[in-house]
Each structure stands twice: as C-alpha cells, then as structure tokens.
Amino acid sequence: MAFSSNGFLVILGLSCLMVAYGGNFHQDFDITWGDQKAKIFNGGQILSLSLDKTSGSGFKSKQEYLFGRIDMQLKLVAGNSAGTVTAYYLSSEGPTHDEIDFEFLGNLSGDPYIVHTNVFTQGKGNREQQFYLWFDPTRNFHTYSIIWNTQQIIFLVDNTPIRVFKNAETIGVPFPKTQPMRIYSSLWNADDWATRGGLVKTDWTKAPFTAYYRNFNVQTCSPRSCTSSSASSISNGAWQGQELDAYSRRRLRWVQKHFMIYNYCTDLKRFPQGIPAECRRSRFL
Numbered sequence: 001m002a003f004s005s006n007g008f009l010v011i012l013g014l015s016c017l018m019v020a021y022g023g024n025f026h027q028d029f030d031i032t033w034g035d036q037k038a039k040i041f042n043g044g045q046i047l048s049l050s051l052d053k054t055s056g057s058g059f060k061s062k063q064e065y066l067f068g069r070i071d072m073q074l075k076l077v078a079g080n081s082a083g084t085v086t087a088y089y090l091s092s093e094g095p096t097h098d099e100i101d102f103e104f105l106g107n108l109s110g111d112p113y114i115v116h117t118n119v120f121t122q123g124k125g126n127r128e129q130q131f132y133l134w135f136d137p138t139r140n141f142h143t144y145s146i147i148w149n150t151q152q153i154i155f156l157v158d159n160t161p162i163r164v165f166k167n168a169e170t171i172g173v174p175f176p177k178t179q180p181m182r183i184y185s186s187l188w189n190a191d192d193w194a195t196r197g198g199l200v201k202t203d204w205t206k207a208p209f210t211a212y213y214r215n216f217n218v219q220t221c222s223p224r225s226c227t228s229s230s231a232s233s234i235s236n237g238a239w240q241g242q243e244l245d246a247y248s249r250r251r252l253r254w255v256q257k258h259f260m261i262y263n264y265c266t267d268l269k270r271f272p273q274g275i276p277a278e279c280r281r282s283r284f285l
C-alpha cells in the first residue's frame, strides 16, 4: 500500500488492519495533573495546558499503542516562555520502560525555542538531539508526529523528518518493540535548566503560560487484529516496511545540517569510551 501526503511518500507493508482515527480529547485523554489548568473545549477538539506559580498541568491517553503513526498539532506558549517546558512524548511504564520524547524548551520573546528529543530503551536514555525550528512555533499550530515501527522511530515536524532512530538490535542496542506506550504531555516550570542552561528564569508576571493542542490522530493496528496476536506476529506485522523516500531523506539532511544544535552522537567529550553503538552505523550523521 502506498500513499503520499505533502510529498512524504510512505510504503506500508501491512499484515494487519490499519486504523486511522481522528481523536476527541474527551474520549481519548485523561487529565492527570493540574485540574483546572488543563481544559478541553470546542466539543473535545481543543485542549489547553497552562502553568502558573502554583503548578503546571498534564494529560495522558486512555489507550496504549504498540507501533503506529501518531500526530498532534501544538501551538506552544507564546511571548516570554523562558523557563517553561512543554513535553510531548510516548512512554511505557516501569523501571525498564521505553520512551520517545519531544520537549519544547521556551525562551524570551523572539528568541528560538529548542526542540529536545530523546529515545529511551529498557529504561536507558542519553540519546539527546536538539533542534531549532524553521518557523515560530507559537504563532500557529504545527504538526509533531512520531512514526514507530519495528525497524525505526521517525520524529517529524510538519511532515518533515527531523530524526530517525533505527533498530540496531543486530549490534546489541535494545529497540522498543514489546512494551505498549501511552501518549503524555505536560507543561511545567524548569527554569533551573531549560533556557540557556538555566540562566534565564521564568517571569511569573507573565503567567499563566498556555499551550494548545488539536487534531490528534493515530494510525495503528486495530485492537482486534493486533493485540490478540502474539508479540512476535506484531513485530513481523504492521509498520514494518515504512521507509523514508528520497525527498524525505533530503529534508532530513536539510534539518540536520541547518537546525540541529546538539547531537549526542558527536559529543565525544561525553562518551570518552567511544560513542554509542547505534551512532556508528547511522546514515544521518
């Protein structure tokens, strides 16, 4: 099966039914933190999180997902957002959990947000890559997506891939493929580290700080055809064949060349015994 949207061509080799689902925040998410500071409105079409001096707020998905493509549109905290962090991520539970992270580090008005990404496998992260964006993420909604299949994890911004984490199990790097994950998001204060390494503090006279969410969409296996099958047939099944086409690879290189500001794979000081194994074989360094 092949389809193309905005030039992003994906080939799917599916052995189980694909379900595309446009979500409703009332049905699909629970507010987990901050009570009144998280709001759902427009009949479930929009959710907002806010942060003031007393607390931040957060939500999580009711469902768990094992592989799929998950899209969410976010409009980040506008104006002076220094010290605030908006986290948007997938995570399983427990000490050996897997996690796929987007974190948006706020800044003074007019200064760039940092998009911080990380991948945890079996409870271990330390795989940060950071980017600036090629637009102001506070003016409009933009789409942040995660494609997760047995072969790779792709982070996308407005359908442009910014990061690919490949399955490197053959060289001993664990890959998330057995633990289902929920979607989480939260807005909190992290002015001890987030903006210019903690130099710029949150200006509470600008509170409350608010971020908006809409158009949640998930394409995954239908529960009936997937969760009833064994883990191994899941890993042989959905999302297996999804690869970047030539255009998307060019876009990825463009982002990595012009907007990437930190890559753990090139941080030799941090890994004196040698960079992590998965970095050595990455095609996108």
Ligand SMILES: *[C@@H]1O[C@H](CO)[C@@H](O)[C@H](O)[C@H]1NC(C)=O
Residues within 6 Å of the ligand: 105, 106, 107, 108, 111, 112, 113, 114, 194, 195, 196, 197
């Ligand atoms: C904030 O702006 C400064 C100056 O442009 C920049 O160095 C920094 O990377 C920006 N982002 C964060 C989150 O500190």
